[in-house]
Amino acid sequence: MTDVTVDQVVDHHDDHGGGHASSLGLSNMKLAFWLFLGSECLLFGALISSYLLSKTRFITEIIAGNPNVVSTMPAELIQEFQEKGSVEPMFDIPFTSLSSFVLLMSSLSMVLAHSAIVKGDQRNTRLWLGTTAMLGSIFIGGQIYEFTAFYREGLTFTNNLFGSAFFTLTGFHGIHVTGGIIMLLSLLFLSFQGKLNSSRAETVELVGLYWHFVDVVWVLIFTIVYLIP
Amino acid sequence: MAIIEGEPLALPSGTPDDRPNPLGVFARPHNATGFKDWLTTVDHKKIGIMYGAAAMFFLILGGVSALLIRIQLATPNNTFLSADAYNQVFTMHGTIMVFLVVMPIGAAFANFLMPLQVGARDVAFPRINAFSFWVFLFGGLMLNTSWFLGGGADGGWFNYAPNNGIAYSPSSGIDFWNIGLLIAGIGSLTGAINLITTVLNMRAPGMSFMKMPVFVWMTLVTQFLLLFAIPVLTVAQVLLMLDRQFDSNFFNVEQGADPLLWQHLFWIFGHPEVYLMILPAFGIVSEIIPTFSRKPIFGYPFMVFSGVAIGFMGWGVWAHHMFVSGLGPLSVSAFSVATMFIAVPTGVKILNWLATMWGGKLTLNTAMLFSIGLVTQFTIGGLSGVSHAIAPSDTQQTDTYYIVAHFHYVLFGGALFGFVAGMYFWWPKAFGYKLGEKLGKWNFWGMVIGFNLTFGPMHILGLQGMPRRMQTYDDAMGLNLWNFVASVGSFILGVATLLVLVNAYLSSRKWKAAGRPDVGPDPWDGRTIEWSIQSPAPNHNFDVDPVVTSLDDFWHRKYAEDESGKIRRVATGAQLAQPGNGEGVHLPASSYWPIVLAASFPIIGYGIMFTLWLTIPGGLLLVLGLYGWSLEPADDLDLPHDHDDHADLAGVGASHD
Numbered sequence: 001m002t003d004v005t006v007d008q009v010v011d012h013h014d015d016h017g018g019g020h021a022s023s024l025g026l027s028n029m030k031l032a033f034w035l036f037l038g039s040e041c042l043l044f045g046a047l048i049s050s051y052l053l054s055k056t057r058f059i060t061e062i063i064a065g066n067p068n069v070v071s072t073m074p075a076e077l078i079q080e081f082q083e084k085g086s087v088e089p090m091f092d093i094p095f096t097s098l099s100s101f102v103l104l105m106s107s108l109s110m111v112l113a114h115s116a117i118v119k120g121d122q123r124n125t126r127l128w129l130g131t132t133a134m135l136g137s138i139f140i141g142g143q144i145y146e147f148t149a150f151y152r153e154g155l156t157f158t159n160n161l162f163g164s165a166f167f168t169l170t171g172f173h174g175i176h177v178t179g180g181i182i183m184l185l186s187l188l189f190l191s192f193q194g195k196l197n198s199s200r201a202e203t204v205e206l207v208g209l210y211w212h213f214v215d216v217v218w219v220l221i222f223t224i225v226y227l228i229p
Numbered sequence: 230m231a232i233i234e235g236e237p238l239a240l241p242s243g244t245p246d247d248r249p250n251p252l253g254v255f256a257r258p259h260n261a262t263g264f265k266d267w268l269t270t271v272d273h274k275k276i277g278i279m280y281g282a283a284a285m286f287f288l289i290l291g292g293v294s295a296l297l298i299r300i301q302l303a304t305p306n307n308t309f310l311s312a313d314a315y316n317q318v319f320t321m322h323g324t325i326m327v328f329l330v331v332m333p334i335g336a337a338f339a340n341f342l343m344p345l346q347v348g349a350r351d352v353a354f355p356r357i358n359a360f361s362f363w364v365f366l367f368g369g370l371m372l373n374t375s376w377f378l379g380g381g382a383d384g385g386w387f388n389y390a391p392n393n394g395i396a397y398s399p400s401s402g403i404d405f406w407n408i409g410l411l412i413a414g415i416g417s418l419t420g421a422i423n424l425i426t427t428v429l430n431m432r433a434p435g436m437s438f439m440k441m442p443v444f445v446w447m448t449l450v451t452q453f454l455l456l457f458a459i460p461v462l463t464v465a466q467v468l469l470m471l472d473r474q475f476d477s478n479f480f481n482v483e484q485g486a487d488p489l490l491w492q493h494l495f496w497i498f499g500h501p502e503v504y505l506m507i508l509p510a511f512g513i514v515s516e517i518i519p520t521f522s523r524k525p526i527f528g529y530p531f532m533v534f535s536g537v538a539i540g541f542m543g544w545g546v547w548a549h550h551m552f553v554s555g556l557g558p559l560s561v562s563a564f565s566v567a568t569m570f571i572a573v574p575t576g577v578k579i580l581n582w583l584a585t586m587w588g589g590k591l592t593l594n595t596a597m598l599f600s601i602g603l604v605t606q607f608t609i610g611g612l613s614g615v616s617h618a619i620a621p622s623d624t625q626q627t628d629t630y631y632i633v634a635h636f637h638y639v640l641f642g643g644a645l646f647g648f649v650a651g652m653y654f655w656w657p658k659a660f661g662y663k664l665g666e667k668l669g670k671w672n673f674w675g676m677v678i679g680f681n682l683t684f685g686p687m688h689i690l691g692l693q694g695m696p697r698r699m700q701t702y703d704d705a706m707g708l709n710l711w712n713f714v715a716s717v718g719s720f721i722l723g724v725a726t727l728l729v730l731v732n733a734y735l736s737s738r739k740w741k742a743a744g745r746p747d748v749g750p751d752p753w754d755g756r757t758i759e760w761s762i763q764s765p766a767p768n769h770n771f772d773v774d775p776v777v778t779s780l781d782d783f784w785h786r787k788y789a790e791d792e793s794g795k796i797r798r799v800a801t802g803a804q805l806a807q808p809g810n811g812e813g814v815h816l817p818a819s820s821y822w823p824i825v826l827a828a829s830f831p832i833i834g835y836g837i838m839f840t841l842w843l844t845i846p847g848g849l850l851l852v853l854g855l856y857g858w859s860l861e862p863a864d865d866l867d868l869p870h871d872h873d874d875h876a877d878l879a880g881v882g883a884s885h886d
Contacts, residue, residue: 022430028353031430035422039456046464046494053490054479061485068483157477161484164477168468186859 033206037213044217047169048224054165055087061161072159086229087162090155092146093226099142100222103177106135107215110208120198126191129204132211133184136177143174166225173221176214183207257818257862269819271355274766276362277341278659281652283366284333285730290373291325294318296723299683303716305704315700316383317402321376323386327506328410329369331640332417334648335509336365339424339448341659345759345766346442348433348775353426355817356858357419363827365416371831372409375402382406385698387499388469390480390491395473401838404473408834411466414459415830421455424448433758435777439533442757442780443526446533447512450540451505457544458501465494474837489554496547504543506640507607508536510647511578514600517654518582520753521597522589525781527581535574535581542571552623561620568618572611579608595669596753599650602677603643610638613688628698631691637684646676649729656733657748661765662740668732675725682718686711751802756781760802763809769816772807822861826854 022028061069062081070078080089113128147167157167187207190196196204258269267275297318301310310318340362344352352358375381382402384393393403428449432441441449469491471477478484480491519526526532548556548564556564582604591597613635617623626632649672656664690711695702702708740746751760758775759766761783779785789799829850836843 023432023436024430026430028426028430032353032422032426035425035456039418039422039460042457043460043464046461046497050464050468050479050490050494053487057485057487066485069485072484157475161478161481161486164471164479168471168477168479 027202029202029206033209037209040213040217044172044220047172048220051165051169051225054161058160058162058165059086069160072163074154077154084229088229090150090153091226092149095142096146096222096226099139099146100218102135102142103139103215103218106132106139107212109135110211114201114204114208117196117198117201117204122191122196125196125204126188129184129188129191133181133188136181136184136211140174140177140181143170169221169225173214173217176217180207180211180214183210257820266819268824269359269821271351271359271817271819271823272768273340273344273352273355273358274659274768274770276358277337277339279362280333280337280340280365283362283369284330284337287325287329287333287369287373288726291322291330292723292726294322294325296719298322299716299719301701302712304713305702305706305709307701310700312700313380313383316698317381319698320383320385320388320402320406321373321381324372324382324406324410325369326640327386327502328413329372331506331644331648333365333369334645335451335506336361336417336420338444338509338513338648338651338655339451342655342759343424343445343448344427344431345658345762345770346445346757347428347431347436348758348771348777349427349431350770350814351817352423353431354423356820356823357423359820359823360827361416361420361423363416363824364419364830365413367827367831368409368411368413368416371412371834372405375405375409378405387495388491389495390469390488391482391486393469393473393491394480404470404838407466407469407473408837411463411470412830412834414463414466416827417455418459421452421459424452425456428452433775433777436782439530440777440780440782442512443515443529443532443536444509444512447508447515447536450536451508454501454505454508454540454543458498458505461494462498462502465491465498468494470837489551492551492554493547496550497544499550500547501540501543503636503639504539507644507647508539510603510644510651511536513647513651513654514582514603515578516757517596517600517650518585518604519781520654520755521592521594521600522586523592523754524585524589525756525784527584527587528577529780531577532581535577538574539571542567542574546571549618549623552620553627565618565620569615572615572618575611579604579611594653595664595666595673596650596653598670598673599646599653602673603646603650606638606642606646606680610635610640610643613638626691628696629691630687630695630697633697634684634687634691637680637687641684642680649676652729654753655759657752657764658759658766660737661745662736662748663752664732665736665739668728668735672725672728672732675721675728679718679720679722679725683715683722684718686715686718690715749803750806751783754787754802756784758783761786761805762807767809767811769811769814772810772814820858820861822854822858826851826858829854 022031024031058069059081062078063085077089081087109128109131113125113132116124116128147170150166155163155166157163184207187196187204258265267279270276297310298315301307301315301318340352340358344350379401382388382398382405383400384398384403384406388403388406391397428441428445468477468479472479472481478486480486480488482488515526515532546564546568548560549568552561552564582600586601613631617626617632617635653664653669656662690708693708693711695706695708695712702712748764750763752764753760758777761775762771775782783802783805786805787798787800787802788796791797829847832847832850833844834847836845836847
């Protein structure tokens with residue numbers, strides 16, 4: 001390899017697909033990542049559909065007064081559900097709006113992290129990667145608080161259809177956010193080791209893609225689960 | 230790729246490190262041989278062969294369970310199998326055949342062949358490719374350990390809710406089914422991402438989309454179907470797992486749950502699944518029929534677009550499996566029309582194969598015979614399929630042996646015949662010798678006779694009203710004759726199918742006894758570029774980047790028009806073939822991590838089923854596997870290699886994954 005010239009070095013780093021100009025002009029990693037996200041769309045699509053169906057069936061049974069279902073939750077909560085004809089009384093919309101806002105802001109800091117690494121600005125890369133991970137953690141903290149609050153009010157994973165569907169859908173999303181936080185922290189770790197230079201900007205971009213995707217999914221979940229009665 | 234010292238190759242994997250063993254864990258295995266080589270290989274050809282071998286193993290399991298079913302049904306009021314055992318046997322037969330035989334044989338061909346046909350060094354992510362295989366194999370093996378751990382699943386291969394709940398199926402069988410397939414699904418998903426990336430991004434210079442071989446197109450469509458279908462099945466199975474292991478209520482009818490949710494989710498996956506089992510076989514015969522008709526494929530663009538059309542329309546017909554579930558007249562009509570419509574692109578393909586053979590100089594060897602077998606038998610299966618599209622007729626036929634006859638005609642008479650054709654055709658490219666023609670003819674005619682004797686009578690049984698999954702029947706029902714014929718046929722079919730393996734063994738022995746004569750790069754006068762390299766295909770595939778100028782590129786390099794406009798041979802395949810000199814080519818190095826990472830899933834799976842404590846070591850292994858994988862050097866720096874003549878090609882395989 002002693003005869004590799006500087007030109008070749010630059011050349012090899014321009015196409016991060018692995019040294020070979022790819023047929024589509026897009027790196028293999030990026031293409032694969034988009035495919036993965038496409039697959040994730042179907043995963044969340046199926047989960048959201050299952051939630052909607054389960055919640056609708058739950059409300060129908062509550063309104064019909066099915067004793068098996070009514071007996072699963074405290075009477076005053078059931079009464080509120082029946083009056084409103086929806087599960088809306090369960091939710092604390094202002095609180096969840098705030099944590100949603102936090103999560104959406106983390107997309108901004110993710111973009112700033114990517115823009116910093118493209119410029120080779122290590123300090124800001126670390127700052128914004130750390131900020132993104134922190135905002136994500138605040139969101140997860142909010143979710144844990146919300147889950148505990150619901151549990152105390154009498155909604156559990158096992159007591160009825162609504163509980164199973166709600167915790168499964170939001171839990172799946174929470175696991176995705178947690179995975180993202182782990183990836184961000186791993187990048188931060190690599191950065192402190194000095195192994196995250198601008199030739200690796202694509203990796204930050206890919207983690208960013210994932211992060212934005214998870215945010216967009218939350219926008220859907222927040223609208224469908226919390227806002228639409 | 231030229232390795233540049235002191236510069237990162239890739240991230241997160243691939244930081245060059247002068248220590249031989251960067252984390253003190255696993256170094257890349259160096260020049261592993263024998264058993265260790267197979268466990269750590271990332272070579273797409275070896276992985277393809279392993280997919281095929283695993284599928285053959287599961288084919289024997291699935292075949293034995295099929296024969297058990299036929300013994301039980303051979304005579305009325307038979308007590309060979311108890312009702313419970315019978316339920317397990319037909320459920321496991323269907324599950325094994327669909328998920329562990331037909332799908333992996335498709336994956337075997339896609340892995341072995343597609344990179345050769347697009348002129349690539351390897352797939353886009355060689356380590357992920359190995360991971361896909363191991364995770365499929367471990368999932369499949371875990372599924373089959375149920376035989377020893379309390380019995381197999383017993384709810385039919387689609388395990389409808391609420392019958393799949395704890396209340397109706399308290400044994401662990403369905404848990405094995407559920408978690409085993411969840412694990413195998415991970416492999417399908419990563420495989421799909423990998424193969425799509427390879428087709429889209431790693432084609433040889435000049436190979437535009439409309440110059441790709443039909444098999445590559447069908448692989449692309451198949452993998453897109455997998456990419457989008459698998460997550461839907463995953464959701465259904467996760468919900469079932471939560472219900473069975475963690476007491477949630479998704480299919481709990483007492484809580485007002487709608488069991489149709491399972492049917493919808495399952496068939497949204499299940500119908501694309503049907504097409505992704507048959508399309509690879511369509512691709513295979515689309516390569517074989519032109520070769521042995523000595524004509525280009527008739528209507529290549531129609532062939533391609535009908536495949537793509539099947540891929541799209543396959544998403545809009547799932548509810549035809551549910552016509553009797555009370556969907557309402559509007560849904561039934563819409564799905565009925567959509568189902569009739571999807572027969573059109575399939576018909577286009579049949580027509581094109583016939584038109585390719587029409588007026589051609591046919592060579593009726595075993596590969597061609599099996600291809601013709603597919604065309605014929607799939608047409609029969611397709612016609613009975615259209616009769617299901619007519620909802621009133623389907624209401625009569627559903628859950629009878631007519632359905633059983635239909636899907637065996639498309640999946641056995643269609644897909645499996647196509648795969649056997651492909652094995653006869655590409656065997657020399659994989660192993661360096663041809664399978665024996667004489668035994669091949671026995672193999673073919675035995676399978677045709679056995680197959681039609683077994684499944685032909687099932688049409689009649691179904692129309693007589695014999696329900697599927699019935700453990701036995703009464704003497705006076707008038708079902709004796711055809712059931713007996715089917716059982717006799719099934720044994721002929723079983724023996725004839727085994728002849729594939731017998732033929733492989735005998736041909737290999739004969740070849741070795743004769744001193745391993747060279748079969749030549751191009752034994753069939755082939756059309757596509759995989760025939761332009763030596764047989765068996767060398768480790769590095771192509772010495773230099775093939776440059777593709779037309780569809781059936783290799784054929785066009787062998788033949789040209791003379792002055793009078795007649796097509797004449799200008800060169801033989803052996804003259805044009807690359808010599809197989811891999812000097813200086815840098816290949817992706819083997820790795821332990823794919824198998825380590827894959828091994829964590831069954832441990833977690835058993836943990837979820839039996840004791841959650843087991844998920845802790847499984848989870849730790851998973852995390853260790855992921856970080857080990859990520860931090861492993863992208864390539865082996867210690868391997869000697871010269872100035873990299875093939876730099877722009879070799880880099881393809883060295884891509885980080």
